[in-house]
Amino acid sequence: MSSNPQNSDLDAQPGHVYLVGAGPGDPSLLTLRAAHLLRTCDVILPDDLVSDAVLDLASPTALIIPVGKRCGQPRITQAGIHDLMLQHASSKDGEPGSSVLRLKSGDPLVFGRAGEEIAFLREHSLPFEIVPGITAAFAVAASLQTPLTDRNAASKLILATAHHAAGKVTLTPSQMWSGAFPDDSTLVLYMPGRDFTTLAASLIESGIPPTTPCVAVSKASTPDEHVCPTTLEHLGTAPIGPAPVLLLIGQAIQTNPKP
Missing domain, CATH: 3.30.950.10 (Tetrapyrrole methylase, C-terminal domain)
Incomplete structure (x- = not known):
């Protein structure tokens, strides 16, 4: 079940996954919501096309794990990305999980493989939010x-x-x-x-x-x-x-x- 940003605090919430569009590369083209989540999420899983200028806006305490491709070769499988989202967002020893930012270039719903990740998050009952971005x-x-x-x-x-x-x-x-x-x-x-x-x-x-x-x-x-x-x-x-x-x-x- 997805979360509703209008009914929650603007900061990233523990145990939530955010599928966020990073836009085409220029950090000034980020949505305000995307920029705020960059500053408040615990774990960030960016594609390789996400620019360094965008990642520079992340919290200095955030754990950044690149999950994109280099020269067309994936450094991690899609299943591996799913495992990372589940691993970090799941509660442990009664403590809530981390907030996870799955950061995609452009818009997450335009050639961004978001469908597979949405299905996985629903299957594992992880609350999530989708934040659109400017597609290329x-x-x-x-x-x-x-x-x-x-x-x-x-x-x-x-x-x-x-x-x-x-x-x-x-x-x-x-x-x-x-x-x-x-x-x-x-x-x-x-x-x-x-x-x-x-x-x-x-x-x-x-x-x-x-x-x-x-x-x-x-x-x-x-x-x-x-x-x-x-x-x-x-x-x-x-x-x-x-x-x-x-x-x-x-x-x-x-x-x-x-x-």
């Missing part, structure tokens, strides 16, 4: 000063990932949407991988015009942000920055270029 797509749009939906160019927004949960398998467009790609849409691809030549060819084959504008943004909202505007046909040779990368495709990118 919205941070990128703000940085580019480009609406993802524009009544002159895009009335639809598609958020997708190019990787399958069962492994690092690049998905085809037919697995991301049904039928032809709607030309009045903006497509945002999280985790597009590094084979942009194959990805572009697959998108073009699905019916997206080769001249469709796109932009690849690396390390959004951080001091190392790198923006690479191009078109779909030239995506494979574009100088795209290092991961994490977000790829935006659609006519709205061209309609509202940043000055």
Whole structure:
């Protein structure tokens, strides 16, 4: 059963787990709730994409246990993350457990594997709260000063990932949407991988015009942000920055270029 923040103290509560969005990297884009929980939680389990600047806001007494990935290789399994939440939040010898902050980049409910953790917490009757964060797509749009939906160019927004949960398998467009790609849409691809030549060819084959504008943004909202505007046909040779990368495709990118 999840807790209700309106009926509890603002400080992190003993024995509670908090699934919190850390936003895209810039600590000034944290919600007030996320920042407060960073200062008051006993144990913090951050993904690797959570920036050091965000973690600097944590309590100096907090136990920080990184649980993300390095170069695509998990340092801990999802089951191991579950065990850490249970271990630290559970009561011991009659004493309440610790408050646990499961800190995810962006928003925990957008490609954040929160569903598995929610199911686990419910199964073990651990009280929890979900705190939304700014997902990378919205941070990128703000940085580019480009609406993802524009009544002159895009009335639809598609958020997708190019990787399958069962492994690092690049998905085809037919697995991301049904039928032809709607030309009045903006497509945002999280985790597009590094084979942009194959990805572009697959998108073009699905019916997206080769001249469709796109932009690849690396390390959004951080001091190392790198923006690479191009078109779909030239995506494979574009100088795209290092991961994490977000790829935006659609006519709205061209309609509202940043000055």
